[in-house]
Amino acid sequence: MGLTLREGNREYFYSQLDRLFPYLKDKYIQTYGMQYQINSPNNAILMKLFHQICEDNGIVHDNKIIFEYLSKFEEKSKGIQLKLFDDIL
Structure with missing residues (x-):
């Protein structure tokens, strides 16, 4: 279970991470890169x-x-x- 990030959606998702959870975007990028499908660690x-x-x-x-x-x-x-x-x- 997780989410999918298409081009365009990814940018919006990351901008919201920056807005709501500063510095979390960098962790997402480091962990998942440009993957389309992002599965939860759980x-x-x-x-x-x-x-x-x-x-x-x-x-x-x-x-x-x-x-x-x-x-x-x-x-x-x-x-x-x-x-x-x-x-x-």
Whole structure:
């Protein structure tokens, strides 16, 4: 678990670090450089907790299953134009 920093976002993130936590930007740059994906040092623990909470609450959390669903998803209301006053008259 962590964050991703695209070009542009990285500059904004670093400017906010400078504003809110002076000198922390240098530590981030030294540790992560220009990496796109920045994982937490506690990634394994956080991911275990994330998966357990999802399991306990019946939330799908397997990326393979999620992306399979997204590729099969069909918009059921395609082509229906809703009208504001249909049921008034």
